[in-house]
Amino acid sequence: MENPDARSSEHAGMYPLWRPNQIYSAVKTARSILKTDKVMIIVDHEHLATNGVDALQESRKFIKTKPDFGEFVISVHANHPNPLHPHEPIELGDTILYELLYNLRLTGLGTKRTAFLIFERGGGEDPFQKSIDSLRLMAKFLEKDPPTPT
Secondary structure, eight states, X not given: OBOOOOOSGGGTTOSSSOSHHHHHHHHHHHHHHHTOSOOOEEEEHHHHHHTTOOHHHHHHHHHHHOTTGGGGEEEEEOOOOOTTOOOOOOOTTOHHHHXXXXXXXXXXXXXXXXXXXXXXXXXXXXXXXTHHHHHHHHHHHXXXXXXXXX
């Protein structure tokens, strides 16, 4: 289940399941009822932004309220959260995107199964620019199991 895009502002917050905590609860319930681990979450921080939510504040809540959230995430559409949904290239040193991924890692992203960081291309003459290199570098640091902040 992926959180939906609300590019048109009149749809922001109108979907039945769009906040990560709602999708988390639905996935955990479905897995329990169906007795399967095949139901997973795809996180898209741009989609959160199109719904008018600060993705960074939302992810900071996961650490405290959903310490296993990342264990249910199979993939992240890794882009800087932008309510215009432009799929801009990922900048080297994008600390906001890194913190979003870091917070998912703290809650288990990629610790019990392979998880995928997907770059959504788009924007400009060279839509990739340094995006793949930037994302690889972020993944390299995340795989070192960063310490939990105090």
